[in-house]
Amino acid sequence: MKKRKKWKPYLVCVLTVLLMMEISIRVQAEGTPENLYARSAVLMDADTGRILFGKNDNEVMPMASTTKIMTLLVTLEHADLDEIVEVSARAASMPDVQLHIREGERYRLQDLCYSLMLESHNDSAVAIAEHVGGTVEGFAAMMNQKAKHLGCYHTYFISPNGLDAEDEHGKHSTTARDLARIMRCCIKNETFLSITREPSWTFTDMDGNRSFTVQNKNAFLQMMEGALTGKTGFTNEAGYCYVGALERGEKRLITVVLACGWPNHKTWKWMDTKALMNYGLEDYHKETVGSDRMALEPLSVMDGQKEKVEILTDAALEDFLLKEDDEFTMKVMVPDILKAPVQAGELVGSVVYYINGQIVDLFPVYTVSEVKKIDLEWRLRQVIDLWQMGNIL
Structure with missing residues (x-):
């Protein structure tokens, strides 16, 4: 029994050393969140x-x-x-x-x-x-x-x-x-x-x-x-x-x-x-990404008194913390064509910022002006304009 008791301080010492080794390993791994x-x-x-x-x-x-x-x-x-x-x-x-x-x-x-x-x-x-x-x-x-x-x-x-x-x-x-x-x-x-x-x-x-x-x-x-x-x-x-x-x-x-x-x-x-x-x-390092004053192509309008409408976005340059292998991408998401009537300032899409495929920000895309729907009055006015120009006999 006395011999067994002598092992106790030794075991405590070994366990303490092992615990300190584990702590040391984790301290050395500081900066690696996996630990x-x-x-x-x-x-x-x-x-x-x-x-x-x-x-x-x-x-x-x-x-x-x-x-x-x-x-x-x-x-x-x-x-x-x-x-x-x-x-x-x-x-x-x-x-x-x-x-x-x-x-x-x-x-x-x-x-x-x-x-x-x-x-x-x-x-x-x-x-x-x-x-x-x-x-x-x-x-x-x-x-x-x-x-x-x-x-x-x-x-x-x-x-x-x-x-x-x-x-x-x-x-x-x-x-x-x-x-x-x-x-x-x-x-x-x-x-x-x-x-x-x-x-x-x-x-x-x-x-x-x-x-x-x-x-x-x-x-x-x-x-x-x-x-x-x-x-x-x-x-x-x-x-x-x-x-x-x-x-x-x-x-x-x-x-x-x-x-x-x-x-x-x-x-x-x-x-x-x-x-x-x-x-x-x-x-991580800070990097400026995105686009400022982005030029967007006008959208076509179906059944509208105008064929196209100008669109704008509030997308801007932004600062993000990125790692060396992080990938930034940007996508303009708007329809191919709008159907009249279209209101000025109407939300028609968005500009989306991605980092590694995950959305990090988005901005609205909206129309600059209105486009009215074609009606009888507009058609008559078109006919009169053509007649006055001599294009209709």
């Missing part, structure tokens, strides 16, 4: 919204406290940060992580927003939601409405803090692709960026009885040059999650990692995020 720990991930070009890399990026999954980027976004769009929030019993009862606000206390909305984003306090999230939306449920409806407006059709919000939840309509959940879309909207808001980048924030309740200092827990802000913003998340169902944005040179990138390990693998989300960001920085 991600996350079950779901995405890399997005923030300027165009184009997905540069995805791993199960349309799979519906819990999102934990990454939810709070939408909480702040909706708050900034519907409330004044100088408004006063009174804490309810429901808000004060939220589980960790908490600011430990108390029922009946009053706080400035801006201060609670710093608490929400810098230290991810769940009680502050509910206090904000009840103030802005009337109730948590009312605020969740506002979040869901905003999600649909952004094209996030696989996202469903139940709470403002991201705690695991389910109701008759489904689970509190999103996809990596949808969460990237939400972050793309967030980084256009300067107040959002200002709050989420603040190193620390000190404030008191409105009666001056209690004072707080919250520290920014987003380690990514110091990890990579050009880090813009981000939000961590963790629940038992979601695992470790992160959504972040970076700007370097002419590139702006957004990454999302969901279900990126469980305790004790807290650092995996940072490894995956850096791998995705480095992939975008190293493997």
Whole structure:
């Protein structure tokens, strides 16, 4: 028995070495997204919204406290940060992580927003939601409405803090692709960026009885040059999650990692995020493609008082992040012939931009002028004109 016990430290040592070897291999593979720990991930070009890399990026999954980027976004769009929030019993009862606000206390909305984003306090999230939306449920409806407006059709919000939840309509959940879309909207808001980048924030309740200092827990802000913003998340169902944005040179990138390990693998989300960001920085270059002031051939018109009608398009030159082997193509899609009557400004087709066969943008093609349909009056006028010209005896 004693001999067997002596093996235990050795086995632990071997397993530790093997684990460190695996981590080392993954670190060396940074920039190759195929080695991600996350079950779901995405890399997005923030300027165009184009997905540069995805791993199960349309799979519906819990999102934990990454939810709070939408909480702040909706708050900034519907409330004044100088408004006063009174804490309810429901808000004060939220589980960790908490600011430990108390029922009946009053706080400035801006201060609670710093608490929400810098230290991810769940009680502050509910206090904000009840103030802005009337109730948590009312605020969740506002979040869901905003999600649909952004094209996030696989996202469903139940709470403002991201705690695991389910109701008759489904689970509190999103996809990596949808969460990237939400972050793309967030980084256009300067107040959002200002709050989420603040190193620390000190404030008191409105009666001056209690004072707080919250520290920014987003380690990514110091990890990579050009880090813009981000939000961590963790629940038992979601695992470790992160959504972040970076700007370097002419590139702006957004990454999302969901279900990126469980305790004790807290650092995996940072490894995956850096791998995705480095992939975008190293493997992609910005290139201008498309056409500006494109000349289009007039379209023939059947049964029209004119044989042809001029057409125009708003197609323009655009900048995309491309890899060396990416292929850009463009197609003008219009009918061979139109049937009168034709209205001025009538939509008759589109110019479509493709990268590697996938649509990345499209522009309308419309008519410049109207073409009336041939009628009896027009025919008589034609006959009279021919007679006056001496072409009819």
